Every structure is written in C-alpha cells, then in structure tokens.
Amino acid sequence: xxxxxxxxxxxxxxxxxxxxxxxxxxxxxxxxxxxxxxxxxxxxxxxxxxxxxxxxxxxxxxxxxxxxxxxxxxxxxxxxxxxxxxxxxxxxxxxxxxxxxxxxxxxxxxxxxxxxxxxxxxxxxxxxxxxxxxxxxxxxxxxxxxxxxxxxxxxxxxxxxxxxxxxxxxxxxxxxxxxxxxxxxxxxxxxxxxxxxxxxxxxxxxxxxxxxxxxxxxxxxxxxxxxxxxxxxxxxxxxxxxxxxxxxxxxxxxxxxxxxxxxxxxxxxxxxxxxxxxxxxxxxxxxxxxxxxxxxxxxxxxxxxxxxxxxxxxxxxxxxxxxxxxxxxxxxxxxxxxxxxxxxxxxxxxxxxxxxxxxxxxxxxxxxxxxxxxxxxxxxxxxxxxxxxxxxxxxxxxxxxxxxx
Numbered sequence: 001x002x003x004x005x006x007x008x009x010x011x012x013x014x015x016x017x018x019x020x021x022x023x024x025x026x027x028x029x030x031x032x033x034x035x036x037x038x039x040x041x042x043x044x045x046x047x048x049x050x051x052x053x054x055x056x057x058x059x060x061x062x063x064x065x066x067x068x069x070x071x072x073x074x075x076x077x078x079x080x081x082x083x084x085x086x087x088x089x090x091x092x093x094x095x096x097x098x099x100x101x102x103x104x105x106x107x108x109x110x111x112x113x114x115x116x117x118x119x120x121x122x123x124x125x126x127x128x129x130x131x132x133x134x135x136x137x138x139x140x141x142x143x144x145x146x147x148x149x150x151x152x153x154x155x156x157x158x159x160x161x162x163x164x165x166x167x168x169x170x171x172x173x174x175x176x177x178x179x180x181x182x183x184x185x186x187x188x189x190x191x192x193x194x195x196x197x198x199x200x201x202x203x204x205x206x207x208x209x210x211x212x213x214x215x216x217x218x219x220x221x222x223x224x225x226x227x228x229x230x231x232x233x234x235x236x237x238x239x240x241x242x243x244x245x246x247x248x249x250x251x252x253x254x255x256x257x258x259x260x261x262x263x264x265x266x267x268x269x270x271x272x273x274x275x276x277x278x279x280x281x282x283x284x285x286x287x288x289x290x291x292x293x294x295x296x297x298x299x300x301x302x303x304x305x306x307x308x309x310x311x312x313x314x315x316x317x318x319x320x321x322x323x324x325x326x327x328x329x330x331x332x333x334x335x336x337x338x339x340x341x342x343x344x345x346x347x348x349x350x351x352x353x354x355x356x357x358x359x360x361x362x363x364x365x366x367x368x369x370x371x372x373x374x375x376x377x378x379x380x381x382x383x384x385x386x387x388x389x390x391x392x393x394x395x396x397x398x399x400x401x402x403x404x405x
Contacts, residue, residue, distance in 0.1 A: 076113030221281030223339035
C-alpha cells in the first residue's frame with residue numbers, strides 16, 4: 001500500500017549531515033502549497049542550529065514561483081506594480097488612482113518601502129496604521145485600504161499565503177458632530193459674500209464676480225455636491241416647465257496630467273437624479289441665463305477663460321469671503337448638511353436622502369443631519385419600575401418627621 005502524501009504545508013522527518021568544521025546541514029521533504037513535494041535544506045554551525053534554521057525556513061515557506069513578485073521583493077516595488085495593475089485594468093477611476101498614488105508616495109513608501117514583503121508583519125503594519133491614525137484618522141483608513149490591496153496582489157502572485165493587513169486592528173473612527181446653518185446664519189453668510197464681492201479701491205487682482213453667491217444658492221436649492229453643481233450645463237436645466245427642474249448627471253473631477261474636467265457620471269448610481277427647484281433658484285438661474293456669455297461647454301458656471309469652474313477655486317473664494325466673519329467652520333459641504341437637516345426636520349430622512357443622492361438613509365442620518373438621537377417614547381412601560389415608590393417615599397418622610405420631633 002502506497003504511503004499517503006504529506007498534508008499541504010507540512011514536512012517529513014528532518015535529516016542532518018555534517019558538511020565540515022562548524023557547518024551542518026538539515027534537510028526535509030516539504031509538500032508545497034502548489035501540491036508538489038520538494039527537498040528543503042538549511043545550514044548552521046551545529047546540528048541543532050541547522051534544524052532551527054530549517055524549521056524557520058519551512059514555517060515561512062510559500063509556493064515557489066517564477067513571478068517578479070517574491071518574498072524578497074521590496075514593498076515599494078510591490079506598490080508600484082499594484083498601481084500599474086489597477087491602471088491597466090481600468091476598473092478604478094483615474095481620480096481614485098491619483099489618490100492611491102498619493103498615499104503610496106507620501107505615506108506607504110517613506111515608512112514601509114524599504115522592507116521586504118516577508119518583513120511586513122502584522123505588528124509592523126498595525127503600528128504604521130495607528131501612527132497615521134493618531135493625527136489623520138481619515139488618511140489612515142485610506143492607507144489601510146491601499147495596503148490591503150497591495151498585499152492582496154502579493155497573495156495572488158504566490159509571495160504570501162495570507163494578507164497581513166486583514167489581521168491589523170480596527171482604526172478609531174472619531175464621531176464628528178454634524179453642524180448645519182440656521183436661517184439667521186445663512187443670512188449672515190450671504191451678507192459676507194455680498195461684502196466680499198464689492199469692489200475694493202486699491203485692491204489688485206481680478207474683480208470678484210457673482211459666481212460664488214449663485215453657486216452657494218444652487219447648492220442650497222439642491223443639496224448637491226460642489227462638483228455636481230459646477231458640472232451643470234444649461235441643457236441639464238428645464239426652466240420652462242411648470243415646476244422647473246435640474247438633473248444632476250455629472251461631476252467635476254481632477255486627474256493629474258489632465259486637470260479638471262467633467263465626468264459624465266455622478267459619484268454613485270443614486271447620485272443621478274432630477275430635482276425640482278425652489279423659486280429662489282429659478283429666479284437666480286433665469287437672471288443668470290439672460291446675462292451669461294456663451295461658452296463651448298454649455299456650462300452654467302464657466303471660468304473667465306471658458307473652462308470648467310474648479311471646486312478648488314470655489315473653496316478659495318469662500319475662504320476669502322468668510323475671513324473675519326466667524327464662519328471659519330463653514331465649508332461647501334456645510335450647505336449640503338443644511339439642506340439635509342431642514343428636509344429631515346420638515347419632512348423625513350427618506351426625502352433628505354433622496355435629495356442628496358444617497359442610496360440609503362443611514363449615511364444621511366449619520367453624517368448629514370444635525371440632531372441628537374431621540375429614543376422612542378417608552379415612558380408608559382418604564383412606569384412599571386416606579387411601582388411602590390410613592391409609598392416608600394411617604395414612609396421615609398414620615399419616619400424623618402418623627403426622628404426630628
């Protein structure tokens with residue numbers, strides 16, 4: 001009867017041989033992870049030392065491969081190969097690849113790039129991620145996603161059997177309080193913008209236009225993201241209908257080497273939506289349509305040179321307008337939260353989620369609505385826990401009076 005094969009990942013009896021003075025060799029048959037059984041050996045100054053070296057080698061062994069990725073490959077090389085792979089596959093958007101490349105260049109390579117794949121222990125990776133999370137929690141989460149995909153490539157190519165990033169600890173996720181603007185604060189915001197747009201004698205540079213005020217008004221009228229508002233074309237607006245609408249069907253993105261351009265789809269499938277406009281936004285768009293200069297992009301908000309208006313420019317203008325106003329905490333995203341909070345208050349979370357283009361209400365409720373969680377009214381049920389309290393309290397008071405007398 002034939003001897004049964006070794007289980008995958010195990011080895012047979014270890015044999016030792018003396019090769020010379022202070023040099024011993026230990027050998028064993030090892031069934032690799034590709035199912036083949038191979039001879040593996042290691043040397044040491046003594047027999048026991050050679051055995052220890054062999055066991056360590058067997059413990060860390062993976063299936064041999066002829067790939068360019070092995071256990072000796074540096075993490076910096078692995079990261080670059082991963083970037084090349086996702087770029088060629090074209091499953092990831094160019095702006096996301098830009099973001100991943102930035103994480104690799106500024107965080108992963110400086111801290112881990114000189115390590116070899118075999119040296120990337122769970123402890124080392126966990127320490128790196130926690131160090132980043134200490135000051136930049138959001139960046140640490142992105143770094144963990146990037147590292148997870150980088151080492152997944154090493155697993156697929158046979159350099160590792162398991163992905164060490166999966167075993168790292170959970171990163172802290174500090175809750176940020178959602179803050180929205182009330183009506184009085186909104187009026188103060190508009191006042192600050194009007195003041196900023198006033199021409200200042202002796203001030204150099206181009207004169208501010210009315211774009212910032214109109215962009216913020218349209219964000220407040222729709223709850224759309226800043227990139228979605230800037231990507232709107234006159235063809236996306238129907239001002240002649242009984243109820244004027246705007247269709248959110250693209251966004252402005254930035255890709256290195258290409259600059260800002262209009263992406264022909266929204267951030268998510270739920271983001272593609274048609275919104276009925278309130279009267280103040282209809283009036284603003286009609287006034288703007290009458291005075292707007294033609295541009296080849298058909299953009300509602302075009303730059304002075306006829307290109308797409310970039311979100312960076314809007315944020316820069318808003319920072320200038322809010323200076324010395326006490327609204328440093330207000331960002332373009334605050335206007336989106338203001339819309340969600342008002343709709344939730346006057347209608348419900350479902351309507352707020354639909355307006356913002358969220359697939360689920362959970363995201364809207366957690367990140368965009370300003371209000372504390374309200375527990376359901378269970379006072380009638382909890383009243384049972386107070387049974388007998390009035391008698392106990394009365395007896396205690398009577399006893400106190402007698403003691404005082």
